Amino acid sequence: MRRRPVVAGNWKMYGSRAANASLVAGVLSGLAPRALRNVEVVVCPPFVYAAELSPQLQSANVGLGAQDVCAEAVQGAFTGEVAATMLREVGCSHVIIGHSERRALYAETDELVGRKTLSALAVGLTPIICVGELWEERDSGRTYEVLGHQLSAVLQTLDSDPAGLAGLDRCILAYEPVWAIGTGRTATPGQAQDVHAFIRGLISSRDAKIAQSVRVLYGGSVKPSNARELFEMSDVDGGLIGGASLKAEDFVAIVAAAELGSERTSCC
Ligand code: PGA
Numbered sequence: 001m002r003r004r005p006v007v008a009g010n011w012k013m014y015g016s017r018a019a020n021a022s023l024v025a026g027v028l029s030g031l032a033p034r035a036l037r038n039v040e041v042v043v044c045p046p047f048v049y050a051a052e053l054s055p056q057l058q059s060a061n062v063g064l065g066a067q068d069v070c071a072e073a074v075q076g077a078f079t080g081e082v083a084a085t086m087l088r089e090v091g092c093s094h095v096i097i098g099h100s101e102r103r104a105l106y107a108e109t110d111e112l113v114g115r116k117t118l119s120a121l122a123v124g125l126t127p128i129i130c131v132g133e134l135w136e137e138r139d140s141g142r143t144y145e146v147l148g149h150q151l152s153a154v155l156q157t158l159d160s161d162p163a164g165l166a167g168l169d170r171c172i173l174a175y176e177p178v179w180a181i182g183t184g185r186t187a188t189p190g191q192a193q194d195v196h197a198f199i200r201g202l203i204s205s206r207d208a209k210i211a212q213s214v215r216v217l218y219g220g221s222v223k224p225s226n227a228r229e230l231f232e233m234s235d236v237d238g239g240l241i242g243g244a245s246l247k248a249e250d251f252v253a254i255v256a257a258a259e260l261g262s263e264r265t266s267c268c
Contacts, residue, residue: 026248
């Protein structure tokens, strides 16, 4: 099975109306129509800019993602939170869930990540669920244990939903080693492939078909210079891009690398 790669830009808390306008203009003019057919491209600005960027992105066939969503499925007294229904209403198609910065700086737990996933799925948003280990965890040989734990929590929450594990087929997973995020230190293609194969194996033990179809992105210091070798790995289906997504030229080059990577022959 050939999986369509995804390249998602996580703008984090960067941007302004002026900066966003020139970034989006640069990205849209740089993306070749062929690349857009072969690669799912998503841009995730801060919440407040989503609505105004939506028409332009939509008409260019680029997805719009949020960087977080409230776990509560029903609107209510949750000051500062944004509901999944609201994200849908302003044109979001995707949402990043459980980014390591949310986990580390805002104490998001595996359980909360699971609940957010359900609230996104309930309104038809595609969750981009992030998992990843700290350097100390990798260094002490605990990478698979940590990832297994993070992933199992999501699977368990999905199990508790009437739709069951089928919801996972509508999710995208992102392996983001915390030590590689914003550090300039990227996982080697081999390290990424090993973890991606582990993730697919873990899902396969529950549902072999979903394991083959679910896209698993790599994130952590992806740049034009290393994107292609990462995306050529058979279980790496594109990337979640932070810093390099703020430079139109770099982001476009990474999308082009995903398109080339998708031509790999070793795919499942
Ligand atoms: P980076 O960030 O590409 O700047 O390392 C990736 C991410 O945080 O999603």
